[in-house]
Amino acid sequence: xxxxxxxxxxxxxxxxxxxxxxxxxxxxxxxxxxxxxxxxxxxxxxxxxxxxxxxxxxxxxxxxxxxxxxxxxxxxxxxxxxxxxxxxxxxxxxxxxxxxxxxxxxxxxxxxxxxxxxxxxxxxxxxxxxxxxxxxxxxxxxxxxxxxxxxxxxxxxxxxxxxxxxxxxxxxxxxxxxxxxxxxxxxxxxxxxxxxxxxxxxxxxxxxxxxxxxxxxxxxxxxxxxxxxxxxxxxxxxxxxxxxxxxxxxxxxxxxxxxxxxxxxxxxxxxxxxxxxxxxxxxxxxxxxxxxxxxxxxxxxxxxxxxxxxxxxxxxxxxxxxxxxxxxxxxxxxxxxxxxxxxxxxxxxxxxxxxxxxxxxxxxxxxxxxxxxxxxxxxxxxx
Amino acid sequence: xxxxxxxxxxxxxxxxxxxxxxxxxxxxxxxxxxxxxxxxxxxxxxxxxxxxxxxxxxxxxxxxxxxxxxxxxxxxxxxxxxxxxxxxxxxxxxxxxxxxxxxxxxxxxxxxxxxxxxxxxxxxxxxxxxxxxxxxxxxxxxxxxxxxxxxxxxxxxxxxxxxxxxxxxxxxxxxxxxxxxxxxxxxxxxxxxxxxxxxxxxxxxxxxxxxxxxxxxxxxxxxxxxxxxxxxxxxxxxxxxxxxxxxxxxxxxxxxxxxxxxxxxxxxxxxxxxxxxxxxxxxxxxxxxxx
Numbered sequence: 001x002x003x004x005x006x007x008x009x010x011x012x013x014x015x016x017x018x019x020x021x022x023x024x025x026x027x028x029x030x031x032x033x034x035x036x037x038x039x040x041x042x043x044x045x046x047x048x049x050x051x052x053x054x055x056x057x058x059x060x061x062x063x064x065x066x067x068x069x070x071x072x073x074x075x076x077x078x079x080x081x082x083x084x085x086x087x088x089x090x091x092x093x094x095x096x097x098x099x100x101x102x103x104x105x106x107x108x109x110x111x112x113x114x115x116x117x118x119x120x121x122x123x124x125x126x127x128x129x130x131x132x133x134x135x136x137x138x139x140x141x142x143x144x145x146x147x148x149x150x151x152x153x154x155x156x157x158x159x160x161x162x163x164x165x166x167x168x169x170x171x172x173x174x175x176x177x178x179x180x181x182x183x184x185x186x187x188x189x190x191x192x193x194x195x196x197x198x199x200x201x202x203x204x205x206x207x208x209x210x211x212x213x214x215x216x217x218x219x220x221x222x223x224x225x226x227x228x229x230x231x232x233x234x235x236x237x238x239x240x241x242x243x244x245x246x247x248x249x250x251x252x253x254x255x256x257x258x259x260x261x262x263x264x265x266x267x268x269x270x271x272x273x274x275x276x277x278x279x280x281x282x283x284x285x286x287x288x289x290x291x292x293x294x295x296x297x298x299x300x301x302x303x304x305x306x307x308x309x310x311x312x313x314x315x316x317x318x319x320x321x322x323x324x325x326x327x328x329x330x331x332x333x334x335x336x337x338x339x340x341x342x343x344x345x346x347x348x349x350x351x352x353x354x355x356x357x358x359x360x361x362x363x364x365x366x367x368x369x370x371x372x373x374x375x376x377x378x379x380x381x382x383x
Numbered sequence: 384x385x386x387x388x389x390x391x392x393x394x395x396x397x398x399x400x401x402x403x404x405x406x407x408x409x410x411x412x413x414x415x416x417x418x419x420x421x422x423x424x425x426x427x428x429x430x431x432x433x434x435x436x437x438x439x440x441x442x443x444x445x446x447x448x449x450x451x452x453x454x455x456x457x458x459x460x461x462x463x464x465x466x467x468x469x470x471x472x473x474x475x476x477x478x479x480x481x482x483x484x485x486x487x488x489x490x491x492x493x494x495x496x497x498x499x500x501x502x503x504x505x506x507x508x509x510x511x512x513x514x515x516x517x518x519x520x521x522x523x524x525x526x527x528x529x530x531x532x533x534x535x536x537x538x539x540x541x542x543x544x545x546x547x548x549x550x551x552x553x554x555x556x557x558x559x560x561x562x563x564x565x566x567x568x569x570x571x572x573x574x575x576x577x578x579x580x581x582x583x584x585x586x587x588x589x590x591x592x593x594x595x596x597x598x599x600x601x602x603x604x605x606x607x608x609x610x611x612x613x614x615x616x617x618x619x620x621x622x623x624x625x626x627x628x629x630x631x632x633x634x635x636x637x638x639x640x641x642x643x644x645x646x647x648x649x650x651x652x653x654x655x656x657x658x659x660x661x662x663x664x665x666x667x668x669x670x671x672x673x674x
Contacts, residue, residue, distance in 0.1 A: 120658055127613055130651075131610070132655070135651055333484070335484070335488060345473070
């Protein structure tokens, strides 16, 4: 086990606490850079979605994970970013300009949403952000001169420095990866700055933060604006990846998916956003696998255990029927959310930390290390 | 004028359904400080249970209604036991997520079992109309309004006049203190989930003649019930129903008098306005957080 001796504050907030970090993240980056030349085009396309979802996940972590303000309206911010890009593209605005414009506009909208949110907490904030998302969705469907209503907008391939970058090219993947990496590095820097410390203080106790001189209102609005702006940037990439956007893509369902990203990944660390994004995006290929290959596999297993060909065929068709049931994806989502909340509240990254600690402390690991304290409900109404 | 009254009545009837769903939120919130995002889906499931009993097994309407209520009360207890009790007392965000997950699960499973078609339940109120002058009021809408008033009164009496109701309020204010006072908190929470699932079932069955029952009805109506609950102040039983009725009337008036598109947004615009101007709602208690 490695012991880190910290002698001053700079040691404590270092981005790479020791050389192991440089090596492992360097290897990861190298793997991601050669990925387009190794993986199939389908997997590459999924990897682009992982990058976009992870960027939104990081944005949501700033707001929900670090400032403690839950939001179920991030699909609306994504939509605003995507529509800004699609609209400005029609007037031949170059990519870097509308990319930044989408970020700035979404950030301003985020700040506007942040203001009413100042007085709201917990459940009220969740409901307010849901309402905001509904209103945005309806505006997108009705403001036909800009958004083309329910028919949606076509998004042309993006052109960068005179070169057209198609949505399936490795260049587009590198662009998404660069946005993700820059977002993560920027967020890490933000979190070790006074602003980030103020966010965390507000999350842990608003009253305590205020009494320490943190301007709670200002930092909440800032957190909303930053989170929204990053989501808007991701929205531009999302629009280009899909090449077609319409209001029904940006529903509550998508907002919930974003929350699932950080919930499954782990809500206390930026690693969580990436792990959760991988999980959410890879659920589709997994379901396809379940549909296509699983029946054969299970029938094969049944056959090896002495079932006749008739029984095996029967089993195969039963499993196939189950795997192609309509609502299977929703049911799996539901079960996964419940299982994570009940049994793994720290998410995938929390599980990784537990496994790591187990091997570090090998014979001495105690399960109680990560056990949650039993708490009793006390009304928030009279507190 | 006649149009206005007609719209008003249908708005009130729709609002009563919102109110009944909101009532379910409020009950659970009052007793456990948990917000149940799956309330609309419990309503949907209740409707499907009633459809199974009445439409498929051919039982008498009232028998099927009672059967659905009892079955759903048991289901509510089961859901509480499995999903909510292990995380009771943890941050609200986790519980919200767990109930969202529960809602997802119920929707998909209902879709798998009953399919994605619309279903209709034949009720004794389906056909009749009440004529007052030239005003025509359908019985199914009146039945919703009447049932809402009765349920609301019963629940208000239950919460304010019975020992069990007082125990519920006590356990929400301070669970530990309630334990010390000898209140069986776990059983109380279990009962409140049963009651709220039963109320949701009533909403589902009464709704069946007005809109059809399908597997997504819970999501659509459940989300409209939030503005209702917030408008009424999240912890108040009469507030939930009044809020529901207001939202229903606003929605139906917006659909009639305002341009297309306002109907779906109006409840949320009202909600945001209420949250901005009076976050504690119409009937909420004004409280300030102490350090």
